[in-house]
Amino acid sequence: MKVTRPLWVFAVFITLSCTAPEPVSLQEMESGIKTILEIPTYEQIYRDIVYVGKRETLWIFRTVDKEVLFSVDVRVQAGYDLTRGYSLSRDAEGVLEVALPAPEILLIDADEESINQYFVKEKGEKIARLEYYEEINRQKKAIGKQALESGILGRAEENAKTLLRHFFRALGAEKIRFIRYGGADHG
Amino acid sequence: MGKAKKPRRFRLTLFLIFLCLASAGALILMVKDINPLDNISLTRREERSASSVLLTGVKEIFRLNTVEMISKVVFPYDYVPYDMDWQQFRRVETQRPLSLREQEYKYVYRLAREIGLELEEDGSEFMVITIRLKAGFNLDNSRRLSSNTITISDDNRVTVAVPSATITDIIIDDPDETAYGYPDMAITPEQWREISQYIQTHVLSSDTAAEALRQAEERGRAFIRQSLQAAGYKEVLFR
Numbered sequence: 001m002k003v004t005r006p007l008w009v010f011a012v013f014i015t016l017s018c019t020a021p022e023p024v025s026l027q028e029m030e031s032g033i034k035t036i037l038e039i040p041t042y043e044q045i046y047r048d049i050v051y052v053g054k055r056e057t058l059w060i061f062r063t064v065d066k067e068v069l070f071s072v073d074v075r076v077q078a079g080y081d082l083t084r085g086y087s088l089s090r091d092a093e094g095v096l097e098v099a100l101p102a103p104e105i106l107l108i109d110a111d112e113e114s115i116n117q118y119f120v121k122e123k124g125e126k127i128a129r130l131e132y133y134e135e136i137n138r139q140k141k142a143i144g145k146q147a148l149e150s151g152i153l154g155r156a157e158e159n160a161k162t163l164l165r166h167f168f169r170a171l172g173a174e175k176i177r178f179i180r181y182g183g184a185d186h187g
Numbered sequence: 188m189g190k191a192k193k194p195r196r197f198r199l200t201l202f203l204i205f206l207c208l209a210s211a212g213a214l215i216l217m218v219k220d221i222n223p224l225d226n227i228s229l230t231r232r233e234e235r236s237a238s239s240v241l242l243t244g245v246k247e248i249f250r251l252n253t254v255e256m257i258s259k260v261v262f263p264y265d266y267v268p269y270d271m272d273w274q275q276f277r278r279v280e281t282q283r284p285l286s287l288r289e290q291e292y293k294y295v296y297r298l299a300r301e302i303g304l305e306l307e308e309d310g311s312e313f314m315v316i317t318i319r320l321k322a323g324f325n326l327d328n329s330r331r332l333s334s335n336t337i338t339i340s341d342d343n344r345v346t347v348a349v350p351s352a353t354i355t356d357i358i359i360d361d362p363d364e365t366a367y368g369y370p371d372m373a374i375t376p377e378q379w380r381e382i383s384q385y386i387q388t389h390v391l392s393s394d395t396a397a398e399a400l401r402q403a404e405e406r407g408r409a410f411i412r413q414s415l416q417a418a419g420y421k422e423v424l425f426r
Contacts, residue, residue, distance in 0.1 A: 033399075035406055036321070038252040045244040050376075055233045070376040074240070077248070088414065110361050112383035115376045126303070126373035129314070130364045135236045137363055143240055150242065163249050163326060170337045171345070171415075 037082035040106050041159035044152055046074045046143050048110070052132050054125070064124035068132065073114035074140060076147040077107040078156035085181045096173040098164060099181040103153045108140050250355050252323035253410060254403040256395055262314045262382060263304065266295040266389070273307045298385060302378045314372050316383075317360040318390055322403035325353050343421040347411060352404035354396055357387050 053067035080086075084101035091097065110133075120127060161178055168176050260266075271292065279285075285293065299306050336348045374382070390396060412423040 032257040033402060034255045034257065036252055036255045037410065038250075038321075038323075040248050040250050040252065043246040043248055044242055045246070046240045047243045048238050048240045050236075050238040052236045053234070055231075057231045059229050068375060072376070073243070079248075088417070107356075107358070109358050112359055112380050113387075115380040117375060117377040117380075120375045120377070122375075127375050128371040128373050129379060130362060130367065130371040131236075132376060133362050134364055135238050137361060139238045139240055140361075146240070146242070155245075159247055159249065172339065 035083075038079060038106055039082065039160055039163070040077045040079035040156075041163065042078050042152060042156040044076045044078075044147050044150070045111075046076065046146070048072050048074050048136060048139050048143070050132055050135050050139075052127070052135055054131075056124070062123070066120075066122045066125050066127055068117065068120045068127050070115055070117040070132070072116075072136065073111045074136070074143050075107065075109050075111055076105060076143060076152060078103060078105050078147070078152045080104075080156075080160055081106060087181060093175070094173075095175040095177050096168055097177050097179055098168070099179045100160070101181045102183075103157045103160070105144060105147065105152065108144050108147075110136050110140075249326040250323055251326055251407060251410075252321045252355050252403075253352075253406040254322045254399055256320045256322070256399045258318050258320070258390070258395060260316050260318065260386060260390075262316060262386065263295050263299045263306065264313060267292050267299075267306065271306065294385070298382060301381070302372075302374050311370075312372055313369070314374075314382075315367070315369050316386060318386065319356075319358040319360065320354060320390060320396060320399050321356040321358070322352055322396075322399040323355050324350050324403075324407055325355065326350070339420075343419070344424060345415055345420045345422070346424045346426055347415075349404075349408060349411065349425050352400045352407060354391065354399065357390065359383050359386065 049069070049071045051067070051069045054064060055062065055066075056064035080100055080103055082101070085099075086101065087097075087099040089097045089099070164178075165176055273296070276289070276292070279289070280293075296306055304312055338346045340346070408425055411425075415423045
């Protein structure tokens with residue numbers, strides 16, 4: 001007969017330290033495969049409108065006249081990188097303690113598929129890729145700052161806790177407490 | 188007579204000195220970078236770039252990424268052979284239906300032409316692109332986990348229904364001028380979108396993606412097994 005049981009029936013005081021930043025093996029490096037343990041839980045999408053222009057004149061003659069205007073979506077993903085360390089432990093009262101590292105921004109990336117080009121002018125010289133990526137990369141720093149100010153980490157933390165609560169409750173843990181890995185209690 | 192020649196020679200020397208100075212001045216004016224008098228430069232250069240951002244959307248995502256595969260590709264030469272005989276290819280095209288691989292070559296040829304790359308000629312233009320493929324589990328439904336998903340038997344064995352591994356993200360790294368040491372390539376944002384879409388589709392149907400899925404599932408299960416066994420379960424089974 002199958003039953004759902006609380007975990008503490010089996011383990012009254014189990015401590016599991018799952019700090020797992022294992023060194024990357026030579027085999028992994030050669031194949032380009034990397035073990036990661038990421039839980040992305042919240043994403044913001046920013047629309048970046050980019051203009052790049054360049055004009056060159058020789059006396060009264062225009063030798064170069066190029067410009068481009070386009071928009072691109074920049075994704076900002078936040079969540080947990082568990083390779084920074086995590087642990088599960090259970091105290092005498094049966095409360096499951098889940099220690100997680102601090103939530104962080106896992107990705108800031110321009111989504112090429114979302115590019116929408118409004119116009120392009122190429123007289124005397126062509127538009128080159130690094131020219132507009134320089135502008136996108138410059139803006140990515142500002143986007144990261146804006147995402148942090150908008151509370152992206154708090155939302156990511158909330159979602160991760162919801163996910164883990166459901167998972168551990170399904171395993172029979174009634175009381176769950178989240179703590180910062182290597183730090184203080186945070187609900 | 189000798190006296191009359193002297194002022195003439197003097198004037199000639201003066202004229203030559205003036206000509207030299209004027210030529211040097213004109214040269215300086217033409218080269219903008221070393222011209223301190225920008226306003227009277229013969230060449231003028233004006234560069235302007237601007238961008239502004241706006242938050243347009245948010246998304247709740249629930250994923251566990253367990254594997255990242257990084258690969259570098261060279262466009263177009265990872266997709267068509269560098270020494271391809273295009274004249275021969277065109278002849279073949281008229282004689283028989285193209286194989287799947289040949290159709291792919293034709294598509295890349297068209298893409299390359301659109302951005303001004305003539306593959307028939309000895310081209311030296313190329314792009315090195317870094318692709319990061321993430322694989323793992325989509326846990327969107329796991330918020331509604333129930334005893335149907337996880338069952339615990341009397342003998343301390345737990346059975347977990349783990350969803351199949353999926354490719355959770357494909358990221359084409361944004362090139363950075365300081366890190367990208369290869370020559371820049373002339374390509375508009377719209378053309379770049381088309382090429383990156385092709386590269387993404389190509390990587391999704393490649394052996395790399397299949398391997399990423401296999402490894403993601405294996406490593407994901409190992410992670411769950413390790414965690415639950417350490418939490419006191421004797422055995423962890425998957426279905």
